[in-house]
Amino acid sequence: MSGWDQDTHNQDTFGFHLVPTYNLISATYTSDYVDFTSKELKAHDGSSLQQFDAEEQQIVNQFDPKGSFPFLFINGQYARIGDSGYSPGLIDSMNFYTLHTQVSSGARTDATDAINAEADLITAYICHSTGGQPATACKT
Amino acid sequence: MVRLFVPIGLVVAFLATACVGSPSTPGNAAPAATSAPPTTQAASQSTASGWTRPMDVTPLTDLPSAATSVGGKAASGAGAFQVISQTPWPGNKVRVFFFGVQG
Numbered sequence: 001m002s003g004w005d006q007d008t009h010n011q012d013t014f015g016f017h018l019v020p021t022y023n024l025i026s027a028t029y030t031s032d033y034v035d036f037t038s039k040e041l042k043a044h045d046g047s048s049l050q051q052f053d054a055e056e057q058q059i060v061n062q063f064d065p066k067g068s069f070p071f072l073f074i075n076g077q078y079a080r081i082g083d084s085g086y087s088p089g090l091i092d093s094m095n096f097y098t099l100h101t102q103v104s105s106g107a108r109t110d111a112t113d114a115i116n117a118e119a120d121l122i123t124a125y126i127c128h129s130t131g132g133q134p135a136t137a138c139k140t
Numbered sequence: 141m142v143r144l145f146v147p148i149g150l151v152v153a154f155l156a157t158a159c160v161g162s163p164s165t166p167g168n169a170a171p172a173a174t175s176a177p178p179t180t181q182a183a184s185q186s187t188a189s190g191w192t193r194p195m196d197v198t199p200l201t202d203l204p205s206a207a208t209s210v211g212g213k214a215a216s217g218a219g220a221f222q223v224i225s226q227t228p229w230p231g232n233k234v235r236v237f238f239f240g241v242q243g
Contacts, residue, residue, distance in 0.1 A: 032189040035233040042241040070240040076229025077199035118149025131194040
């Protein structure tokens with residue numbers, strides 16, 4: 001994945017100060033195994049930002065007709081709708097690059113443990129879907 | 141707890157399965173991600189790399205199996221995924237899609 005940027009959600013949304021996250025608007029993801037797209041429907045100011053393509057609209061119509069978000073869809077078999085893997089409070093007010101470095105370096109904190117647990121779960125679903133490929137990512 | 145933004149764990153997971161192995165310097169100009177339209181469903185479909193996507197996989201129904209199945213890693217309770225279908229989405233690759241809002 002390349003072209004990503006850092007972001008935070010709007011200050012004090014849902015009672016959290018500033019929660020770091022990725023901005024994937026200009027990101028490109030290349031894989032022999034996974035076809036990934038993401039869409040952010042509204043910008044920080046509430047204006048329209050991106051729109052679904054026909055396939056994405058078909059997925060949402062079929063599996064998330066209420067349009068609840070965040071919505072994560074894996075292989076047509078798994079979805080997480082309107083929920084997340086851990087509380088944003090775990091990373092609230094953290095500097096994006098500090099957190100990124102901690103995750104990348106294998107540092108153990110409550111935040112990195114939560115992030116890695118979420119990543120492992122998503123990886124497990126993807127690896128099951130690909131039949132265990134790529135082996136480098138799917139080995140236990 | 142509702143969260144509006146891109147799950148960091150999703151990006152971390154993708155860094156493992158992508159052909160491009162390392163994240164770019166933030167701010168790099170790059171074309172927007174695009175998606176392919178659904179293709180005809182078949183028993184299995186091959187990619188240029190020679191890998192054939194299995195189209196007969198049944199979804200994992202519990203986290204312990206996710207931790208012990210082929211390719212599975214230990215999952216410590218993160219997330220609240222639902223099994224939404226027994227049938228994989230068509231295409232020659234595993235389809236993953238996220239949407240949210242910048243809020």
